[in-house]
Amino acid sequence: MSPWPTVSRRRLTEGRFVSAFQDEVLLAEGVTGTWEWVDVADAVRVVAVDAEGRIALVEDEFYLQRRRLLLVPGGGVERAEEPAAAARRELEEETGWRAGRLDPLGVIEQLPTATPARAHLFLARELAPGTLAREASEAGMTLHWRTLDEAVAAVREGAVTEAGSVSAILLAAFRL
Amino acid sequence: MSPWPTVSRRRLTEGRFVSAFQDEVLLAEGVTGTWEWVDVADAVRVVAVDAEGRIALVEDEFYLQRRRLLLVPGGGVERAEEPAAAARRELEEETGWRAGRLDPLGVIEQLPTATPARAHLFLARELAPGTLAREASEAGMTLHWRTLDEAVAAVREGAVTEAGSVSAILLAAFRL
Numbered sequence: 001m002s003p004w005p006t007v008s009r010r011r012l013t014e015g016r017f018v019s020a021f022q023d024e025v026l027l028a029e030g031v032t033g034t035w036e037w038v039d040v041a042d043a044v045r046v047v048a049v050d051a052e053g054r055i056a057l058v059e060d061e062f063y064l065q066r067r068r069l070l071l072v073p074g075g076g077v078e079r080a081e082e083p084a085a086a087a088r089r090e091l092e093e094e095t096g097w098r099a100g101r102l103d104p105l106g107v108i109e110q111l112p113t114a115t116p117a118r119a120h121l122f123l124a125r126e127l128a129p130g131t132l133a134r135e136a137s138e139a140g141m142t143l144h145w146r147t148l149d150e151a152v153a154a155v156r157e158g159a160v161t162e163a164g165s166v167s168a169i170l171l172a173a174f175r176l
Numbered sequence: 177m178s179p180w181p182t183v184s185r186r187r188l189t190e191g192r193f194v195s196a197f198q199d200e201v202l203l204a205e206g207v208t209g210t211w212e213w214v215d216v217a218d219a220v221r222v223v224a225v226d227a228e229g230r231i232a233l234v235e236d237e238f239y240l241q242r243r244r245l246l247l248v249p250g251g252g253v254e255r256a257e258e259p260a261a262a263a264r265r266e267l268e269e270e271t272g273w274r275a276g277r278l279d280p281l282g283v284i285e286q287l288p289t290a291t292p293a294r295a296h297l298f299l300a301r302e303l304a305p306g307t308l309a310r311e312a313s314e315a316g317m318t319l320h321w322r323t324l325d326e327a328v329a330a331v332r333e334g335a336v337t338e339a340g341s342v343s344a345i346l347l348a349a350f351r352l
Contacts, residue, residue, distance in 0.1 A: 003237050003316060013188040013196050015212040018290055020189050020196040025239065035239050036191040038214050040290050061179050063201065063211050064292040065285065106332070109241065110286040110339045114194055114216050116240040117287070119339070140179060156282070156350060163286045163295070163339035170346035174332060 007032055017041070040117045044087040045074035045164035047105065047151075047172040048097060048124040054145040055172070056095045057160070061140050070144075070154065071165040074119075083120035092130040095143055100126025105171045110163050119164040123172055148173055183208055193217070216293045220263040221250035221340035223281065223327075223348040224273060224300040230321040231348070232271050233336070237316050246320075246330065247341040250295075259296035268306040271319055276302025281347045286339050295340040299348055324349055 004025035012020040019039045027033045048056040059070045073094040077086040084102055092098050105121040134141055146154065151169045154160045160169065180201035188196040195215040203209045224232045235246045249270040253262040260278055268274050281297040310317055322330065327345045330336045336345065 004239050012191070015188070015196070015198065016210075018196060018212040018214060020191070020194060020214065022191065023239075034192075036194040037240055038194060038196065038290070040287065062288050063180050063199075064213055064290075065288055069285070069288060106334055106342075107337060108339045108342050109245070109337050111216065111291070111293070112238050112241055112245060112338055114214070114240075114291075115287070118337075152350070156347065158282055161283060161285050161294075162288055163284045163343060166282075166284050167339060167342045167346070170343070170350070171332065174328070174346070 004033075004035070036114075038115045040115055041076040041078075042083065042117050043074060043076055043119040043164060044083050044090055044122065045072050045119055045168045046087045046091045046099070046122045046124050047072050047168045048091055048095065048099065048127060049148070049172075049176070050097075050127050050145065054147055055151050055169070056091075056097070057144045057146055057151065057154075058094050059142045059144065060138055069162055070160050071162045072168055074164060077120070084122065087120065087122040087124070091124055093133040093135075094138070094141065096130055096132035097127040098130035099124035100128055105168055105175065108164065108167050119167075121164060121168040121171060123175065148176060180209075180211070212290075214291045216291055217252040217254070218259065218293050219250060219252055219295040219340060220259050220266055220298065221248050221295055221344045222263045222267045222275070222298045222300050223248050223344045224267055224271065224275065224303060225324070225348075225352070226273075226303050226321065230323055231327050231345070232267075232273070233320045233322055233327065233330075234270050235318045235320065236314055245338055246336050247338045248344050250340060253296070260298065263296065263298040263300070267300055269309040269311075270314070270317065272306055272308035273303040274306035275300035276304055281344055281351065284340065284343050295343075297340060297344040297347060299351065324352060
């Protein structure tokens with residue numbers, strides 16, 4: 001049980017992708033405080049391994065970072081979508097490859113004091129050709145195949161920094 | 177360069193810990209769109225290794241998750257504080273141990289589409305006794321020493337889920 005029961009909740013702003021809330025929480029008998037948090041969609045990230053043991057990395061522009069980031073394929077889980085379905089969908093949309101086999105690698109909490117959102121990590125194997133379907137905002141995305149050792153080196157050198165990608169690549173390295 | 181220059185920025189809400197913004201961005205010549213994002217403090221996470229090769233894990237209640245999470249020590253970087261100073265401060269406050277030696281393990285972006293905030297990861301060694309100084313909200317925090325192998329197993333089994341802790345423990349395992 002959480003030590004702080006929720007007394008009331010106020011929505012501060014409602015956006016298409018980000019909504020902010022302020023909860024009044026009971027800190028102790030008769031003492032309340034506030035907890036600010038945001039609601040964003042859960043995410044998926046996929047380490048997709050091809051027949052030669054190489055994994056797919058995608059590189060794309062990130063608005064807030066003002067630079068290109070190198071990630072494993074993935075994105076937001078849609079409303080009422082299962083994480084595994086989102087992982088299959090995002091992998092095919094971003095790389096044009098379908099997962100014949102998909103195994104869970106774990107679930108992480110990216111920013112647990114600020115949001116309950118989680119990232120669901122997967123290992124995709126037995127890849128088969130599918131249909132590339134990048135979004136308009138992903139027009140500058142590029143696809144790169146790297147050995148797992150090269151991907152781990154990219155994480156260790158700071159070339160991969162997105163939390164889900166870092167976690168998924170390192171977890172895959174321990175698994176494979 | 178980002179593909180989307182910022183045309184204007186509107187603050188939607190300003191909190192003590194979380195502020196939300198909506199940017200108007202130029203998607204193409206004459207076409208604008210919006211980007212919602214939140215400002216939260218950068219964080220630090222520290223893998224602190226003792227003389228026996230064990231690392232410090234702290235367990236504490238998390239309000240949004242309504243359960244206890246197991247993490248490596250860390251917390252928010254204060255205004256005008258260097259990440260390394262925040263790492264030393266948080267380690268001592270949460271565990272009562274001071275880092276004689278502190279090496280960077282990397283920097284991750286926890287939720288790069290929603291916030292520019294980053295987590296700075298460190299490896300602390302040559303520990304010396306210091307002063308425990310937990311915050312009131314950390315009254316239920318407990319400290320646990322585990323071998324690095326046990327910590328990696330805890331990550332792989334899903335007992336450690338916070339992104340900075342997952343990344344820091346796995347990066348430390350590759351380093352040591």
